[in-house]
Amino acid sequence: MFSSAIIVFREVLEAALVITIVLAATQGVLKRHLWISGGVAAGLAGAVLIANLAEQVSMAFEGTGQELFNAAILFSAVAMLAWHNMWMSRHAKTLVAHLKQVGSSVSSGELPMYFLSTAVGLAVLREGSEVVLFMHGIAAGGSDNGSLFTGGLLGLAAGCAMGALLYFGLLRIPTGQLFRITGWLILFLAAGMAASAAGYLVQAGVIAGSKPLWNSSGLLSQHSVAGQILHVLIGYQDRPTAVHLSFYLATLVLIGAGMQLSKKKEPAQA
Amino acid sequence: MIRGLMTAAILTLAATASNAMAEVKEFKIVIKDHMFEPAKLVVPAGEKVKLLVINQDATPEEFESYDLYREKVVAGNSQIVIFLDPMDPGEYSYFGEFHEATAQGKIIAQ
Numbered sequence: 001m002f003s004s005a006i007i008v009f010r011e012v013l014e015a016a017l018v019i020t021i022v023l024a025a026t027q028g029v030l031k032r033h034l035w036i037s038g039g040v041a042a043g044l045a046g047a048v049l050i051a052n053l054a055e056q057v058s059m060a061f062e063g064t065g066q067e068l069f070n071a072a073i074l075f076s077a078v079a080m081l082a083w084h085n086m087w088m089s090r091h092a093k094t095l096v097a098h099l100k101q102v103g104s105s106v107s108s109g110e111l112p113m114y115f116l117s118t119a120v121g122l123a124v125l126r127e128g129s130e131v132v133l134f135m136h137g138i139a140a141g142g143s144d145n146g147s148l149f150t151g152g153l154l155g156l157a158a159g160c161a162m163g164a165l166l167y168f169g170l171l172r173i174p175t176g177q178l179f180r181i182t183g184w185l186i187l188f189l190a191a192g193m194a195a196s197a198a199g200y201l202v203q204a205g206v207i208a209g210s211k212p213l214w215n216s217s218g219l220l221s222q223h224s225v226a227g228q229i230l231h232v233l234i235g236y237q238d239r240p241t242a243v244h245l246s247f248y249l250a251t252l253v254l255i256g257a258g259m260q261l262s263k264k265k266e267p268a269q270a
Numbered sequence: 271m272i273r274g275l276m277t278a279a280i281l282t283l284a285a286t287a288s289n290a291m292a293e294v295k296e297f298k299i300v301i302k303d304h305m306f307e308p309a310k311l312v313v314p315a316g317e318k319v320k321l322l323v324i325n326q327d328a329t330p331e332e333f334e335s336y337d338l339y340r341e342k343v344v345a346g347n348s349q350i351v352i353f354l355d356p357m358d359p360g361e362y363s364y365f366g367e368f369h370e371a372t373a374q375g376k377i378i379a380q
Contacts, residue, residue, distance in 0.1 A: 066342055
């Protein structure tokens with residue numbers, strides 16, 4: 001039971017943290033729950049579909065379909081997050097001014113939700129398809145599947161609880177600073193995703209791999225709970241290669257530059 | 271549009287990859303009753319290796335290795351391909367994440 005809880009927890013955690021950050025980043029947007037739950041629902045539907053197509057996906061592109069699929073999803077999510085951050089750096093000031101008026105909220109027209117809604121859907125799709133496959137395997141056979149299933153539910157609950165913890169932490173940030181902090185969170189989240197995507201391209205044999213630059217698994221294993229959370233939030237890897245690191249840094253620099261450029265274009269106003 | 275570009279880029283990359291795959295040595299690992307066979311696989315060190323993982327169980331498995339930085343789901347009664355980068359001589363462990371108690375294996379590069 002415990003092992004299945006851990007497996008599901010690991011898969012759920014990434015999606016839960018992405019949803020959390022998106023929820024925090026859209027404080028005060030009207031109907032944001034509809035957008036976000038829409039993203040989650042679409043992601044779940046996609047996850048079930050992909051889990052059923054697992055074999056076909058896997059054998060596509062001479063057996064590297066799964067990696068290319070994962071990389072494509074991750075890069076698309078990075079693009080969505082980048083877009084959101086650039087949009088926010090141009091409009092954050094007006095938004096904050098608006099939100100600071102008591103009881104005021106902004107419409108989803110003022111803060112476009114589709115980038116983040118898509119990013120949420122993609123995160124759920126990627127992690128969800130593995131959970132569906134795993135749970136389906138449990139349902140398909142084995143003597144002990146009742147307790148394995150309970151374990152899976154426990155893992156799901158634990159993953160959501162971690163998300164909730166982070167969310168209520170983020171809610172304590174005053175409105176004026178909130179968007180700046182969620183902007184940083186999204187920036188590092190995106191960089192970590194780009195590094196993971198690059199890892200899949202290496203695994204598919206598309207990019208030549210190399211030996212890890214260092215091994216800090218003794219210090220903090222990427223597969224411990226703390227390591228896993230850091231992996232999602234800032235892209236921590238205990239055995240990164242030059243490919244991982246260069247995609248990570250390039251994404252940080254590119255999105256950072258994009259945010260800087262969007263800011264300068266803002267018309268002068270209070 | 272970005273996504274269209276991305277798909278195009280990935281397709282191009284995939285085409286390049288399939289050309290590069292030509293001379294890589296291939297090794298087979300079979301999953302049966304949630305165990306790997308052979309449990310110890312010897313591969314040449316210092317060159318890229320192609321693993322064919324064949325799952326003969328009806329249940330899915332996830333081939334995962336922290337040492338080799340690889341993770342990939344294998345559906346029930348199907349197979350996957352995994353490429354391994356050139357390795358230093360030594361032992362590298364891997365396991366089946368969905369049945370970790372029994373699904374344990376090692377790759378020995380020499």
